[in-house]
Amino acid sequence: MAVLKANAYGHGTVPAAVALAAADAFAVARLEEGIELRAAGLRHRVVLLEGVFGSDALRQAAHHGFELVVHEPGQVALLESWRGDHRFGVWLKVDSGMCRLGFRPAEVATAVARLQVCEAVLQPMALMTHLAEAEDRGSTRTGGQLERFATLTEGLPGERSIANSAGLAAWPAARADWVRPGLLLYGVSPFAATTGSELGLRPAMTLETRVIAVRNIATGDRVGYGGCWTASRPTRLAVAAAGYGDGYPRNTASGTTVLVNERPAPLAGRVSMDMITVDVTELPRVAVGDPVLLWGPGVPVEAVARAAGTVPYELLCGVSQRVHPDVR
Ligand SMILES: Cc1ncc(COP(=O)(O)O)c(C=O)c1O
The missing domain is CATH 3.20.20.10 (Alanine racemase)
Known part of the structure; x- marks a missing residue:
C-alpha cells in the first residue's frame, strides 16, 4: 500500500x-x-x-x-x-x-x-x-x-x-x-543514522535553485540576519534564491552542504525567507545563474534534516507552493 x-x-x-x-x-x-x-x-x-x-x-x-x-x-x-x-x-x-x-x-x-x-x-x-x-x-x-x-x-x-x-x-x-x-x-x-542511498535507494526529489548574486567580503564581515556567521578569511559568497519561504528550513546550521555547480559548498549564515548565503571561496568561477542543489542526489535530505534539527518527512512535505514542480 x-x-x-x-x-x-x-x-x-x-x-x-x-x-x-x-x-x-x-x-x-x-x-x-x-x-x-x-x-x-x-x-x-x-x-x-x-x-x-x-x-x-x-x-x-x-x-x-x-x-x-x-x-x-x-x-x-x-x-x-x-x-x-x-x-x-x-x-x-x-x-x-x-x-x-x-x-x-x-x-x-x-x-x-x-x-x-x-x-x-x-x-x-x-x-x-x-x-x-x-x-x-x-x-x-x-x-x-x-x-x-x-x-x-x-x-x-x-x-x-x-x-x-x-x-x-x-x-x-x-x-x-x-x-x-x-x-x-x-x-x-x-533511520536517523542511515541515508536512503545507503539503503540502496535513489531520492525522488531534487530541490534546486540558482545563484542570484556573488560578492567578496572581508575577514570579520558578519553575514545575514543576526550576523551569526563571521568570515574568518576573505570570502567569496554566493546568494541563492531559496529560503524558508520555499521550505528550506530556517534552522539549517551554517556549514550544511549545498551543491553549487555540482560541487559542495557550505551554508554561511542564517537562512532567510527567500535566500541563503553560501561560502564559495573554494569553488572556481561561480556566477549569477549557476545551479544550487539544496537536496537531492549528492545532498541527502536526511543530512539537511539533521542539520536543521528535524526529520526528512517535514522537509519533503514542507516544500512550498511557490516552488515550481518539474515532474519527470
Ligand atoms: C498509519 C500510517 N501508515 C503508514 C505510514 C507511512 O509511514 P512512513 O512514511 O514512515 O513509511 C504513515 C505515515 O505517517 C501512517 O500514518
Missing part, C-alpha cells in the same frame, strides 16, 4: 500515484486527497488512514469507493447508521502501544463484534496497527507492539497490516499481509 498523503510527501499526489501505479492500494490521510486521485482517473483501492467523520464524508467515501480505517467508536456508529447499498472495505485500527489512533486493547473486542455484524462493512475486515518507533532498530517497545497486536487479533479473520517504512526495512516480523511504506518509496531513509 503506497502512502501518498500530504501531497505524496511533497512530490505531488497524482504524479507520485502514476509513478507508483504498480501498488496494490494507495493510502491517504484526507478524503480530498483520495478525491484528487479519482479525479485524475486512478481507480486503485484507496484507504483513508484516518477514516471519515460525518455522514456527508461517508457518502463521498462510498461514491468514490474508498476504504476506511476505523479507529474510534464514533466511526463504528457512523457505519451502523449507513442505509445505502454500498459496502465499505474497513481497516480496523488497534492501538498496540502508540497511543495515537486506534482502539485501546480493552475496546478491541467490542469494536470487532459491532463491525462484524454491521451491514455496511464488507467481511472480513482488515486489521491494522501502527508502530511508534520502528525507526529505532534497538527499540524495546516495538516487539511489545507486535506481540500485543498478535494477541488482540488472534483468531480473527482478515488481512493484517503493521509496517510503515521503518517497520518494513527493520522489522521483518512486522511485514504481515500489507506493508504501508511512505518515505522509502520516495527514496529516503526513515
Whole structure:
C-alpha cells in the first residue's frame, strides 16, 4: 500500500500515484486527497488512514469507493447508521502501544463484534496497527507492539497490516499481509543514522535553485540576519534564491552542504525567507545563474534534516507552493 498523503510527501499526489501505479492500494490521510486521485482517473483501492467523520464524508467515501480505517467508536456508529447499498472495505485500527489512533486493547473486542455484524462493512475486515518507533532498530517497545497486536487479533479473520517504512526495512516480523511504506518509496531513509542511498535507494526529489548574486567580503564581515556567521578569511559568497519561504528550513546550521555547480559548498549564515548565503571561496568561477542543489542526489535530505534539527518527512512535505514542480 503506497502512502501518498500530504501531497505524496511533497512530490505531488497524482504524479507520485502514476509513478507508483504498480501498488496494490494507495493510502491517504484526507478524503480530498483520495478525491484528487479519482479525479485524475486512478481507480486503485484507496484507504483513508484516518477514516471519515460525518455522514456527508461517508457518502463521498462510498461514491468514490474508498476504504476506511476505523479507529474510534464514533466511526463504528457512523457505519451502523449507513442505509445505502454500498459496502465499505474497513481497516480496523488497534492501538498496540502508540497511543495515537486506534482502539485501546480493552475496546478491541467490542469494536470487532459491532463491525462484524454491521451491514455496511464488507467481511472480513482488515486489521491494522501502527508502530511508534520502528525507526529505532534497538527499540524495546516495538516487539511489545507486535506481540500485543498478535494477541488482540488472534483468531480473527482478515488481512493484517503493521509496517510503515521503518517497520518494513527493520522489522521483518512486522511485514504481515500489507506493508504501508511512505518515505522509502520516495527514496529516503526513515533511520536517523542511515541515508536512503545507503539503503540502496535513489531520492525522488531534487530541490534546486540558482545563484542570484556573488560578492567578496572581508575577514570579520558578519553575514545575514543576526550576523551569526563571521568570515574568518576573505570570502567569496554566493546568494541563492531559496529560503524558508520555499521550505528550506530556517534552522539549517551554517556549514550544511549545498551543491553549487555540482560541487559542495557550505551554508554561511542564517537562512532567510527567500535566500541563503553560501561560502564559495573554494569553488572556481561561480556566477549569477549557476545551479544550487539544496537536496537531492549528492545532498541527502536526511543530512539537511539533521542539520536543521528535524526529520526528512517535514522537509519533503514542507516544500512550498511557490516552488515550481518539474515532474519527470
Ligand atoms: C498509519 C500510517 N501508515 C503508514 C505510514 C507511512 O509511514 P512512513 O512514511 O514512515 O513509511 C504513515 C505515515 O505517517 C501512517 O500514518
